Amino acid sequence: MLAVAVGLVGGAALMAVYGYDFVKAYRALFLGAFGDFSGFLETLAFATPLIMTGLTFAIGMRSGLFNIGAEGQMYMGAIGAVFVGGMLNLPPIIHLIFATVFGMLAGAIWSLPAALLKISRGVHEVVSTIMLNWIAFWLVTYLITYHVADPARAERAVPAQETARYLVIGASLTTVFILVIAFSLIAYFLLWRTTLGYELRVVGHNQEAARYAGINISKTMMTSFFLGGLAAGLAGVSQVLGRPPHWTVFATMGNLINIGFEGIGVALVGRNHPIGIIFASIFYGGLLHGGRFMEFEAGVASEIVRAINGIIILALAIPAALDLVKKIFPRKNRGETG
């Protein structure tokens, strides 16, 4: 919570420097995001993919990997969903399931090169995942331009067919949100209630100890990347099969870019815990949705929301800051968890 406050204050300072009215901006932001019911549904729609990309990063962190490849894996998930959801003709429910699973697998498969390179060649995942993100970017823009372009509108891919769309709940929110929540709960169960999850966390906590305990580290790393890839794939799927009004990807990928990176902030605020991530995503989804009102009413570029996210992450990286606050306000902070 402290870090979030630091982020918001930092954002206010940035706005003040350039002479924007930050009180008005924040008012517009929070009223737009949480002020009425349809606004809140829209916020949830923005939160949906973040929950998944946040989970990708969290699963990595829990097993000692700094997996920042959610971005590229999400692109692959989205293009996978476009292929099956937009290009094939299948009966209603089967179509939806097939497109979802295909997209998720596409995301998971895209995470494997990073896993294999890490295990067999010791290539650090920070570099390999970023490189894979860019390779995915060019691969997907190529596919959209040459193979799955919408004949009616060349600047985007074919939209998902009616049979492959999630039902609209209200505003831009669809039932894919429920699937995403379910996936988070399953991830929680996997990580904390199964042997596999236990092994994963032991490797993340202390690799030496895990080796002595006879845990197969390569296997857990593969599992971690694969699970993360599934989640990131679902994030991409949710933007195609579960996001009106376009139900597709633009050739510039404007509706996908950065969702993967935003997940990192969400995961850290949610303390790398699936349930925490859900709430952090809703908060951040609110910033994203409300940022548009801020831009409209106070003239502040909505991208500042991303800067705020970055400041929050920076603040979260500094454990000493929390110690310092505890030292200065010993009583006030006793009940809070930071």
Next chain:
Amino acid sequence: MKPYRLRVLWLLIGFVAVAATIYAMSFFGLKPTRLIEFALLALTPLAFAAVGECINEKSGQINIGIEGIFLISAVAGVFWAEVFESGLLGLLMGGVFGALIGGILGLLNVYGRAEQVIAGMGLNILAIGLFQYLLMAIWAFPGIHIFPRTLVVPRISIPLIGEELAVSPISLAAIAAAFAAYLLLNKTLLGIRLRAAGEKPESVDVAGHSVYRVRIFASMVGGFLAGVGGAFMPLGWFGGLVKEITAGRGFIALAAVVFSGLNPLTALAATFIFGFAEGLAFAVVVTPAVKEAVPFHFIMMLPYIVTVAVLALFPSTRRFPKALGKPYVRE
């Protein structure tokens, strides 16, 4: 053969491959000099950042926020270049802002005992947002800013095997920086202190020097060089700002650092290979004969594929500083 010697051998093979590619490309009507010009431009930001990060990591810190420094210093550089009406001063101010960010990171590392990898990623994400926000706030136009051509640092002409090569003096400065960093780390007292801060911080303390100050200094130097590299992209190369201007180069520089085992000269050689891959991509994209055969999307992947491939083929065998990434707490 020692692993390190082997690495140098492989680098030589890499250069032979580069030469062969240049030769092969000449059949597509691509002049070798053009290719080298492109490669040198692409090398510049990578080399600055990689050399800076070598110094930073030697002192026991890790900064994965180079991409973020690139973005912020690119904006800062262009802003000040317009204020001073001088591209060179803009580059310098880019460096100053880089040093400022490096200094802040150093403070966070030292006094905040930060999780350095997370802080670096925070910086990257902050920069993505800040870049676009600043573009709006300063120039009131979203996502792109073009400035007068006169602000671009002019290139100088160097004769090479009977041809004229247009090279930015800043590229030469980047190469010089690598040699300077090598001398700093290996031949000066400060260099010994820097390396000690990374290997055995206690020893620096015992010798009566502040580990904190050494590390903050290293982080500032690293930031300064990355900042100059970041400002070079608009002011010495592209002639404009777009939000995708860095395109993962901060991480390619990081890959060069990992490859080099923290030797600035090896890092320079690695950035030449990566820069060449990028230069090749740029050169090929504008060559009609190739453009028709292969969609440019695949050519654009080239630098990233080369980077991963190089790291995969030559896993890091050199030892990194013992205290890398670990905060030092005085007892």
